[in-house]
Amino acid sequence: MRASTVLLGGAFMFAAGPVLAQTTEAKPTGVSASTYSTDLMQLYREARLEDPKVLASFARAKAGQEHQREALGSLLPQVSLNAGQNRIHQENDLVQRSYDSEIYSLVLRQYLYNKAAWENYQKFKSLAKQSESEALETQAEATVELAQRYFAALAAEDELELVKAERQTTQKSLDRVNALYEKQLAMITDQLDLKARVDLLAAQELDARNQASITREALAEIVGRPVKEKLNRIRDDVQLQVSAQSLDSWVREGIEQNPALKANQSGVEAAGAALRSGKGGHYPTVSLTLSAQQTNEGYNNSLAPRTDSYVAGIGVQVPIYSGGSTSARVRGLYQDQIVAEQQLESVQRQVVKEITTAYLTANSSAEKISASRHALASAQLSRVAAEKGLSYGMVNAVDVLTSVRNEFRARRDLLKTQYDFVTNVFTLNRWAGKPPVEGVENVNAWLGPGSSSQSLTSP
Structure with a gap:
């Protein structure tokens, strides 16, 4: 609280006598x-x-x-990490085999427009x-x-x-x-x-x-x-x-x-x-995609040497009719x-x-x-x-x-x-x-x- 007289919001004023300082007395026991x-x-x-x-x-x-x-x-950029492990059983006229495959990928997508x-x-x-x-x-x-x-x-x-x-x-x-x-x-x-x-x-x-x-x-x-x-x-x-x-x-x-x-x-x-x-x-949307992938799974789920892939691409999506x-x-x-x-x-x-x-x-x-x-x-x-x-x-x-x-x-x-x-x-x-x-x-x-x-x- 201000001790001096002040204007209320710069608009209201009053003429008042001096405000005496108030002291707080200790509360006696049992007083309401x-x-x-x-x-x-x-x-x-x-x-x-x-x-x-x-x-x-x-x-x-x-x-x-x-x-x-x-x-x-x-x-802002959207980053996702994907990991997967598969058990594959493959049969044909020449071979019958089972093996494990692994795939790991890191994808970053950023809207350009x-x-x-x-x-x-x-x-x-x-x-x-x-x-x-x-x-x-x-x-x-x-x-x-x-x-x-x-x-x-x-x-x-x-x-x-x-x-x-x-x-x-x-x-x-x-x-x-x-x-x-x-x-x-x-x-x-x-x-x-x-x-x-x-x-x-x-x-x-x-x-x-x-x-x-x-x-x-x-x-x-x-x-x-x-x-x-x-x-x-x-x-x-x-x-x-x-x-x-x-x-x-x-x-x-x-x-x-x-x-x-x-x-x-x-x-x-x-x-x-x-x-x-x-x-x-x-309006169309334009996005940039960067991805990195590591896998030992090839075409048609075939076992392949471990391969590292790095992809950069720009995609455009144009709405036509909804x-x-x-x-x-x-x-x-x-x-x-x-x-x-x-x-x-x-x-x-x-x-x-x-x-x-x-x-x-x-x-x-x-x-x-x-x-x-x-x-x-x-x-x-x-x-x-x-x-x-x-x-x-x-x-x-x-x-x-x-x-x-x-x-x-x-x-x-x-x-x-x-x-x-x-x-x-x-x-x-x-x-x-x-x-x-x-x-x-x-x-x-x-x-x-x-x-x-x-x-x-x-x-």
Whole structure:
């Protein structure tokens, strides 16, 4: 993790106070793992080693390299060694005899011209590049998914804390009404309204607790272990802002660097090579053959003096007619090339759309964060005023409930807007082709072990 504040993919920046160095204390015996905290970078490192989708994608990339080497092998010299020993019994009018014969040969064959084999190698070369790009795309997609699940877990825990805090705040209002009711200064309807709200919030707290457990399990699915530590949150001293980099520059970077787009470009190249390889079935092949043979077997399996033979030859094979299968295969490969080209066009349009959407949404979220903070401050003041008004009999319980709901709605909106901003930043970097680790490092610098939700939920 970088200690200093950095730009996210060269585009997102924030004004933050100095980051204090953190020291890791020795774990006392018997302390739960939930006492300690983890951050996004730590989970990212674990997911790189444990996420089955990431591991499978890199295995496919490695297999693609081996298939490329396999295709290259057909262009290189083919050498074979043959050895045989025979027991021969021969009879005629003059002689009847049995004898052993031996034959040894070494043959080297090299294609001098084979268009189909050459283009087949080019196809697998492009497919290897495609699998490498697909592995990078899978890693980028997995990083976005990890971030989404990380902040979903934070949001679920925020909701639990907010429901608990709202219930406690409403309970305090109920206690005040109960005290006023005993003095005959409050109506029974106010008491019942507040009691019903407290009971409803108690039920919602159970649902929120269950949802927090579910989101933790979603994280465990990716990293391959239970995630029980506290999750680092967005620090309160971080000001999220959008840089001056234009949308057009983001789109240009995405078209140049997006791994999904590169994978489809390689797919088009592979389809073109496959088409040329199919057409190569109409071309002649030229091969060079060198052989050496040693045997004591002569014509018609007769016994002969041991003979050494050395042969060099050039062979030409010209295809004339194969029942129309070669032409049909070429026509099919031509259609495959059209499919690959259309897939490339589709992905390119998707890249432009996703970058535009993520950029505009992140830009809107950054502006909305400031407005949400002001709305929360106003809602807090309104709630405090309503509670005081209830004590003096100036407002009723419905007014207090409304002010409390407005305050906690503002708290939820602020937290959700912050998480939306960060997840859209990840999405933007993914489609723009930024290295996943770079995005994680930069966002991780915004996180800290302190809980921003605690400050937000304190009435």
